[in-house]
Amino acid sequence: MTDESSTTENSSDEPIVVIEEHETFRVMNVVSVTYLLPDPHPEINLQEAEGLFRSLGVTVALADAQAIAMALEGRANPRPSTHELFVSTLQGLNVDVIAVRIIKQELGVYYAELDLMSPRGQVVIPCRLTDGLAIALRQIVPAPVLCAESVLQEHY
Template sequence: MELEVLGVRRQSPLDQVVVLLLDLVGRRLLPIVVGLAEGTAIAAAHSGAVPPRPMTHDLLVATLRSTGVDLERVEIVALIDGVFHAELVLDNGERVDSRASDAIAVAVRAGCPVLCAPEVLIESGLEVEEHTADEEVEEFRAFLDTVSPDDFVAGDEGPEGRRPPS
């Protein structure tokens, strides 16, 4: 199942960073808790920010391309003991084991699809009500248009007191 990366959100009171992925066909939302560094990397790439020097995920994509290998897709393949496992699927047929957070950060930079095993979506996905899903997605996208990667480094509400929609 192909997922759309909606964005990254900092959750209080536990101060967790969550990547939100949406299965448009099955109407399931897949939240994945990630580290602050990975969340910032995903948020920066998702917003189109280009760092002055390549970050680690940029470096991986550039390295692959310089060797003539492209990233076809990322697959979230399993949930084991509460940890999401992913694989980078290369155009030469190779599969590379990855943390889901790193795989998503690389996928956003490479512009490739993020897929998820159906059993992972069934186990961890949250059903989205059909009549409000589009409104919630649009509200979250509007929030993402106003947030910057720096908002994930400051306190609970970001530097300007902005809070994501609830």
Template sequence: MKMQLAGVRRESPGDAFVVDLQELEAPGRMLTIFIGVGEWQAIRFALEGRDTPRPLTHDLCKSIVEALDATLDTVVITELRDEVYFAELQLTTGDTTITVESRTSDALALAARFDATVLVSASVLEAAGYRDTDDEQPESVIAEFREFIDTVSPDDFEES
């Protein structure tokens, strides 16, 4: 299933770092993956287009791939086993495709730098994907709430 990097964030409690992926086609499921602070920062910098004075590890990896006249076309999250995600990098050089095993967090940091396609196997998405219902408020509910806010007064909450 084709996904997009929807963003990175800090998750409370415990200040965990996560990356959110969103399915590009219906039903638009989400996949949240816990990552380390280094990968969180690397993905965030890439998504924001932020440059650093010296290359970070993932910048170095990108430079090496490019120096070898290759490109990272696709990252595939292949498996979820014992709460650990497994991923592969699909690199192309000339007519040859090379598949390299990778930690998922590193694969996503590289995908952000190369603007590579991110795929998640159906079995992983079935096991760990979820529907993000937070943004699915019908417009009528939002309008009703706005009307309530505009007309409410403190007197409405006094006990009789």
């Protein structure tokens, strides 16, 4: 989890985000997208890649579940989706997705960050968890999903 961050200016007047990490993160696998009737909301199922193999179920909107399911299956839309367009833009700008990090949960809402590496350096931007997953899974080599230990401990 990002406890502190600050923005400084470099010689080219571009902001550089400096991050101090104080949280332990666990690698998670996106194992499935489930939609069980009569429940109106699908769930994204994440599981710890090693260690205790703890799982995390995230209730999402139907459109978000579809986007993540398509990414898991390696399928693309006939016309680019917003996530596919964003991934193409990042690739065109030579920006790599390092990881998507789940940093906290408050009142049932998961907060995430997209960790990017550009030619100018590292950039961390806040994002919805579902958008981060859809983008991370669409990379040529899928970017890792990391979950803060504190988030997992809240569930176990």
